[in-house]
Amino acid sequence: MRIIKQFMYVLTVTTGLIACSIAKQSAHVIVNNESNEQISMQLVISDQENGKTKEEINYSLKPGLQHVPVRKFPKGSYAIQVNANNGSICKKYPLALDTDRWIMVTYMQDDSLRLQKKYGYIDTSELKKINGKYAGLNLYVENRRPPNL
DSSP: OHHHHHHHHHHHHHHHHHHHHHOOEEEEEEEEEOSSSOEEEEEEEEETTTOOEEEEEEEEEOSEEEEEOOOEEOSEEEEEEEEETTTTEEEEEEEEESSOEEEEEEEEEEOHHHHHHHHSSOOGGGSEEETTEEEEEEEEEESSOOTTO
16 A cells, blocks of 8 residues: 555656646747838747757748747747848847747838828837838737737
8 A cells, every 4th residue: 555655656746747847838929010011030039048049930921910830938048039121120039938928029111201100209220221211120028918919
């Protein structure tokens, strides 16, 4: 009887440890392309400790809101880098995956007058001029799923 209890205890602890090591978190990437043209975007998720690339995604963005599929990752510290227009616009952001995260990326490209009408005051030093239009990336991470998705 005593051996059975010890065996059950070892089995329970082993199952718990395996379940904890298998659990993986998702990084949901939502991109809003506010320009009127299709652009190419590169998404790189790398390990923050050793700098190794975990996943690299090349994606062609149509105008509007879209979801970019990304695989699940083990718990840890990562860095996400988003490149647009063949690397001419780049944003990098730290990412802690201890739970599911929603990564929100906004790409905009327009002339300064239209940007000012749409957003109000715009600091053009944060934007790059590409083909006569100002272009920029905005990147932030949410802990919960945004309510409007």
